[in-house]
Amino acid sequence: MITRLHVTGVRRALRGALAGLLAAAVALGVAELAAGLTGPLSSPVVAVGGTAIDLTPVSVKDFAIAHFGSDDKTALEAGILLLLAVFAALIGALAMRWLAVGLAGLAAFGALGIGAALTRPSAGPADAFPSLAGVIAAAAVLTWLISTARRPSQATPRRPAPQQETAAPARRGFLAMAAGAAVVAAASGSAGDLLLGRFSAVAARARVRLPRASVPASPVPAGADLKISGLTPFFTTDSSFYRVDTDLIVPQVSPEQWTLQITGMVDREIELTFAELLKLPLVEHDMTLVCVSNQVGGPYAGNARWLGVSLPALLRRAGVARGADQVLSTSTDGMTISTPVDVIMDGRQALIAVGMNGQPLPLQHGFPARMLVPGLYGYVSATKWVTRLELTTFGRRRAYWTQRGYAAQAPIKTESRIDVPRPLARLKAGPVTVAGVAWAPHRGISAVEVNVDNGPWRTATLAASDGHDTWRQWTWAWDPAPGLHTLQARATDGTGATQTPERAGVFPSGATGWDSVVVTVT
Ligand SMILES: Nc1nc2c(c(=O)[nH]1)N[C@H]1C(S)=C(S)[C@@H](COP(=O)(O)O)O[C@H]1N2
Numbered sequence: 001m002i003t004r005l006h007v008t009g010v011r012r013a014l015r016g017a018l019a020g021l022l023a024a025a026v027a028l029g030v031a032e033l034a035a036g037l038t039g040p041l042s043s044p045v046v047a048v049g050g051t052a053i054d055l056t057p058v059s060v061k062d063f064a065i066a067h068f069g070s071d072d073k074t075a076l077e078a079g080i081l082l083l084l085a086v087f088a089a090l091i092g093a094l095a096m097r098w099l100a101v102g103l104a105g106l107a108a109f110g111a112l113g114i115g116a117a118l119t120r121p122s123a124g125p126a127d128a129f130p131s132l133a134g135v136i137a138a139a140a141v142l143t144w145l146i147s148t149a150r151r152p153s154q155a156t157p158r159r160p161a162p163q164q165e166t167a168a169p170a171r172r173g174f175l176a177m178a179a180g181a182a183v184v185a186a187a188s189g190s191a192g193d194l195l196l197g198r199f200s201a202v203a204a205r206a207r208v209r210l211p212r213a214s215v216p217a218s219p220v221p222a223g224a225d226l227k228i229s230g231l232t233p234f235f236t237t238d239s240s241f242y243r244v245d246t247d248l249i250v251p252q253v254s255p256e257q258w259t260l261q262i263t264g265m266v267d268r269e270i271e272l273t274f275a276e277l278l279k280l281p282l283v284e285h286d287m288t289l290v291c292v293s294n295q296v297g298g299p300y301a302g303n304a305r306w307l308g309v310s311l312p313a314l315l316r317r318a319g320v321a322r323g324a325d326q327v328l329s330t331s332t333d334g335m336t337i338s339t340p341v342d343v344i345m346d347g348r349q350a351l352i353a354v355g356m357n358g359q360p361l362p363l364q365h366g367f368p369a370r371m372l373v374p375g376l377y378g379y380v381s382a383t384k385w386v387t388r389l390e391l392t393t394f395g396r397r398r399a400y401w402t403q404r405g406y407a408a409q410a411p412i413k414t415e416s417r418i419d420v421p422r423p424l425a426r427l428k429a430g431p432v433t434v435a436g437v438a439w440a441p442h443r444g445i446s447a448v449e450v451n452v453d454n455g456p457w458r459t460a461t462l463a464a465s466d467g468h469d470t471w472r473q474w475t476w477a478w479d480p481a482p483g484l485h486t487l488q489a490r491a492t493d494g495t496g497a498t499q500t501p502e503r504a505g506v507f508p509s510g511a512t513g514w515d516s517v518v519v520t521v522t
């Protein structure tokens with residue numbers, strides 16, 4: 001008897017959990033549908049995820065970037081959905097006993113979604129709508145499912161015999177309603193996805209015709225790309241270019257609505273439309289961009305041919321007032337990035353870029369326009385979807401990452417990466433090509449050396465240079481003896497400074513140390 005009661009209790013809880021899960025699924029589906037009207041950023045998972053990203057401690061974020069890479073967002077979304085599922089199941093199980101408790105739980109989740117949506121950088125009051133609609137739908141679904149699920153079991157204690165007869169139809173009733181809820185969730189979710197397509201900037205990007213550069217990049221010297229198998233190509237294709245940003249979904253910015261404002265400590269404020277920007281002289285420039293979160297030997301660096309308007313020329317047009325030492329750039333996603341004025345104005349080719357590798361900027365790399373300053377880490381220079389440049393001072397204003405403790409002055413540190421052989425490769429005896437890339441953007445690379453098992457440093461052969469703002473491939477011929485070996489590489493930049501062996505983490509101004517690769521020669 002006790003066992004049977006126990007089994008019935010477990011079964012009830014499971015049904016409750018299923019009801020809770022379905023209520024959550026309907027909430028998400030209906031919210032997606034509503035977001036189809038109010039915009040993708042108002043979707044509760046996106047809003048909560050965005051809030052989570054902003055609240056995440058720097059150490060956790062660095063861990064996520066290091067371990068999930070550009071999949072960090074998928075990991076976060078999966079994490080949010082998993083947590084939501086666990087709580088939804090719990091809420092459903094509790095609701096079997098106390099419906100009010102279940103509904104209160106739903107209300108708490110709704111409040112979380114609404115709060116997150118209303119506090120996102122570009123939020124308006126309408127952004128509360130998806131979470132609100134979702135939670136109301138979920139409350140209705142939970143109430144119906146729970147009251148259906150309760151029916152047979154309530155009969156149990158008083159009338160044990162008829163239970164056998166009523167249980168089956170009641171269970172069928174519950175399952176039918178559950179299936180109905182699942183259909184509603186899927187249908188509203190897909191309809192929402194269709195509607196959300198309206199917000200896409202894909203078609204607008206396809207219509208953009210970029211003018212030719214008035215100042216084309218000088219041709220890349222023939223020997224800049226050694227074309228060694230496994231070695232990073234000199235130019236990174238758009239699709240293999242790393243992506244690092246705080247956005248759970250890629251901002252969709254219409255070039256028709258986009259403008260760039262230059263404000264703050266300037267003689268005259270400027271506002272340019274995209275069409276006006278494209279009428280200014282365009283400069284083409286090859287530049288390697290690196291993320292401060294790149295570990296020694298890591299993948300967060302890319303090299304591209306950029307097309308854009310000279311940033312110093314734009315700032316001169318606005319007239320930088322005396323005392324302004326910072327450009328605080330702002331993006332549609334609420335990101336703020338601080339860049340030293342003297343670095344932008346020191347003669348380097350800083351850009352408001354509109355093109356990458358001969359095409360309009362890809363959406364995820366900042367379409368329609370982004371900032372780029374050769375030699376500075378992305379978080380202090382490379383504002384994607386940029387809409388405003390405010391001239392201010394470091395004393396007065398701090399940007400997103402500098403508020404979180406990262407350095408305000410952050411030139412890219414000299415690095416050399418061994419691309420081939422791969423770590424833990426098993427090599428046959430005989431000559432081995434060791435190759436990699438080294439970078440010290442805006443200082444250039446003057447030498448790369450390699451050593452085996454902490455032996456003497458050997459000079460690698462450098463590929464031809466495409467100017468000091470881009471990385472440089474290198475190669476070294478090795479004739480190894482059988483056994484386990486450790487290869488290390490270090491670069492010397494254009495100022496003559498050699499990479500320090502001192503290991504430092506990415507926080508607060510970029511990792512240092514030598515890349516090393518262990519291989520077995522048989
Ligand atoms: N709007 C916006 N711009 C941004 C960021 C961001 O999160 N939001 N991340 C910055 C960082 S940390 C880097 S390293 C570069 C990366 O540019 P990519 O994704 O095009 O490689 O963009 C920078 N610009």
Ligand SMILES: [Mo]
Pocket residue numbers: 244290291292293377378379
């Ligand atoms: Mo970065």
